[in-house]
Amino acid sequence: MTAPARARGSQELIRAEEPVLAHNYHPLPVVVARAEGAWVEDVEGRRYLDMLAGYSALNFGHRHPALVDAAHRQLDRLTLTSRAFHHDRLAGFAERLAALTGTDMVLPMNTGAEAVESGIKVARKWAYDVKGVPADRATIVVAADNFHGRTTTIVGFSTDETARAGFGPFTPGFRVVPYNDLGALEEAVDETTAAVLIEPIQGEAGVLIPDDGYLAGVRELTRRAGCLFVADEIQSGLGRTGHTLAVEHESVVPDVVLLGKALGGGIVPVSAVVGSREVLGVLRPGEHGSTFGGNPLAAAVGTAVVELLETGEFQRRAAELGAVLREGLAALVGRGVVGFRARGLWAGVDVDPALGSGREISERLMREGVLVKDTHGSTIRLAPPLTVTGEELRGALGTLEKVLTS
Ligand SMILES: *Cc1c(COP(=O)(O)O)cnc(C)c1O
Numbered sequence: 416m417t418a419p420a421r422a423r424g425s426q427e428l429i430r431a432e433e434p435v436l437a438h439n440y441h442p443l444p445v446v447v448a449r450a451e452g453a454w455v456e457d458v459e460g461r462r463y464l465d466m467l468a469g470y471s472a473l474n475f476g477h478r479h480p481a482l483v484d485a486a487h488r489q490l491d492r493l494t495l496t497s498r499a500f501h502h503d504r505l506a507g508f509a510e511r512l513a514a515l516t517g518t519d520m521v522l523p524m525n526t527g528a529e530a531v532e533s534g535i536k537v538a539r540k541w542a543y544d545v546k547g548v549p550a551d552r553a554t555i556v557v558a559a560d561n562f563h564g565r566t567t568t569i570v571g572f573s574t575d576e577t578a579r580a581g582f583g584p585f586t587p588g589f590r591v592v593p594y595n596d597l598g599a600l601e602e603a604v605d606e607t608t609a610a611v612l613i614e615p616i617q618g619e620a621g622v623l624i625p626d627d628g629y630l631a632g633v634r635e636l637t638r639r640a641g642c643l644f645v646a647d648e649i650q651s652g653l654g655r656t657g658h659t660l661a662v663e664h665e666s667v668v669p670d671v672v673l674l675g676k677a678l679g680g681g682i683v684p685v686s687a688v689v690g691s692r693e694v695l696g697v698l699r700p701g702e703h704g705s706t707f708g709g710n711p712l713a714a715a716v717g718t719a720v721v722e723l724l725e726t727g728e729f730q731r732r733a734a735e736l737g738a739v740l741r742e743g744l745a746a747l748v749g750r751g752v753v754g755f756r757a758r759g760l761w762a763g764v765d766v767d768p769a770l771g772s773g774r775e776i777s778e779r780l781m782r783e784g785v786l787v788k789d790t791h792g793s794t795i796r797l798a799p800p801l802t803v804t805g806e807e808l809r810g811a812l813g814t815l816e817k818v819l820t821s
Contacts, residue, residue, distance in 0.1 A: 425458045443781050443788075450477035453803040455786065464811050466780075466787045468800045470618070471650045471761075474677035475723055476800035482680035485719035486712065493711045498704060504714035511721045512687060515659060516672060520695035522688040523709030523717075527649040527675030528564025530686035533703060534612065534645050534673050535568065537688060539588075540697045542609030546641060553609040555645075558594035562619030563612070563647055595625040597632040604636065610643035610671070611636075615661035618650040621794040622756050622763030630665040637670075643694060649675040649686070654801050656759035657734030659724055664758070670694050680720045685713045729801040733759035739805055740797065743812035751819025753793075762797040763790065770819060779818045785811050 423431065425446040445463065447455045453476050455465050468474060475482060489504070496502045509521040522537070524530050535555060542553040557563075559574045570578045571585025579585075592599040594617060604611065615630055617623040637644040646669040651661035653674065662669055671694055675686035688695065707713070723729060737759040744755045744762060753765040766776050773789025780787055780795075787795050799808060 422458070428458065443777060443786065445781055445786065452476040452478075453800045453807055461784070463781065463784050463786045464799070464803075464807055466785055466797050466799045466811050468798050469681060470676060470788075471653075471655050471798055472676040472679065473681040474654050474729065474801050475680060475720070476802035477681060479680065479723070479802070481723060482682055482716055482719050485715050486680075486682050489712050489715035495707070495710045495712070497706055498709065502711045502714075504711045504718065505709050508709070508714035508718045508721070511718060511725070512674075512678075513689060515721050515724055516674075516689045517668065518672065518689040519692040520690060522695055522698070522703075523713070524686045524688065524705050525684045525707050525713070526564070527673070527686050528566050528569055529705065529708075530649065530673040530675050530688050531563045531569055531612075531647060532566055533688045534610075534647075534671055536703055537671065537690070537694060537697065538610035538612075538643050538645055540702070541643060541694050542607075544697050545693065546609070548607050548609065552607050554588050554590055554605075554607045555609055556590045556592060556600060556603045556611045558613045558617070559591050560594055560617055560620040560623070561591075561612075561614060561647075562617070563614075594620075594623065595629050597629065597636060600633065601636055604640045604642060608640060608642040610645045612645040612647065614647045614651060615664075616651045616656065616758060616761070618761075618796070619790060621765075621790045622758075622761055622796060624756050624758055627665070630662055630667045634667045634669070643670040645669060645671040645673065647673045649673055651761075653677040653720070654724055654729040654733050654759075655761050655798065657737055658730055658759075661758070678717055678720055679713065680716045682716050683713050685717045685720075687717075733761075733801050736760050736801075736803065736805060736808055739808050740812070743809065743815075747812075747816055747819060750816070757797075760799055760801055760803070764795050764797060764815075766793045766795060766819065768793040776818060780814060783814045783818060785814045 428446050446458045448458045449456045456462050512521050524533050539553045542548040557572050563569045568586040572589035573579050590603045592603045646662050648660050671690035679685035741757045751767055753767050755762055755764045773793050773795045777787050777789050789795050
């Protein structure tokens with residue numbers, strides 16, 4: 416008889432990854448073993464408040480009971496059919512997601528990058544079939560400092576050299592303009608333009624919030640130019656900013672919205688392209704697809720996510736606790752914080768570079784029991800689950816104050 420394998424500790428597990436795991440990430444040195452709500456616990460039983468929430472994939476916290484319950488019930492019944500057949504969960508998911516987002520049609524996919532790729536394909540098809548752009552001439556205008564995912568096409572129109580270099584040749588047909596600059600956008604759009612693709616708030620760039628009027632301006636400009644407005648709400652959407660969609664802040668309705676991350680409830684990857692019938696209606700059988708897109712488990716969890724958002728409770732919490740977050744950060748300006756941008760429960764915080772890099776600040780916060788992630792340079796991003804309590808949030812802000820001022 417062999418003795419049961421001894422459980423390995425954090426340091427041992429981190430060392431064990433090194434030779435066998437591709438080095439495309441540089442995680443904080445914490446090894447999470449279990450989680451509930453806004454809290455995670457490492458292998459040694461230390462607890463941390465999760466102020467990253469899976470880049471907003473965990474908007475409802477870890478293992479939200481309604482979502483776990485929906486997943487369990489579906490696991491016991493039906494998990495996958497492929498789209499070769501109908502299944503009994505897809506109609507309800509699509510109807511409710513369309514209603515929640517105020518659109519007509521839903522194209523279910525899995526990851527965010529797939530939703531972006533699907534949005535690009537749909538916009539191009541619309542440009543040829545409806546707008547009448549000559550074959551293979553369609554262009555899509557995107558913003559500098561964008562983050563839309565990691566496929567070869569998507570990194571091809573990134574302006575982040577780390578994401579791009581070494582992965583060419585890239586897909587043609589994209590024009591990059593500065594973000595938050597309607598004049599530059601106006602100049603880039605012409606008769607070949609299928610769509611303008613932007614994030615309503617640039618998350619990876621450091622939670623960059625455009626000036627008031629920018630999103631409405633993009634809507635007006637694209638309507639006038641006869642091209643589509645495609646909003647990537649994969650990180651900004653589904654409650655994070657205090658609205659179901661971040662574009663609602665300016666009462667803007669894009670032609671196409673890309674969703675992902677929180678749509679899977681932190682359980683399974685679920686993404687979707689939602690939009691008008693005029694646009695999503697261009698796809699015919701065989702022209703696009705995904706083996707796993709819209710599978711029964713994903714649809715069951717996605718439906719439960721939509722049900723949570725239908726109550727408006729999470730949007731309200733994000734707005735209310737967002738005020739606590741802004742107040743706490745404002746009190747730290749000049750005391751380790753150089754500046755910050757926040758909307759709802761989402762903030763990019765520029766830390767005084769003299770105090771350390773974003774990475775170093777993140778490591779210090781980790782040692783104090785708060786998990787965050789740096790973006791660029793000395794900027795850290797705060798995006799706790801929308802289920803976090805005011806007390807927990809104030810606690811995390813207190814820890815940030817301690818790390819920055821001690
Ligand atoms: C995370 C993200 C994506 C990519 O999603 P994946 O699921 O990682 O492929 C695309 N756009 C935005 C705005 C994102 O934040």
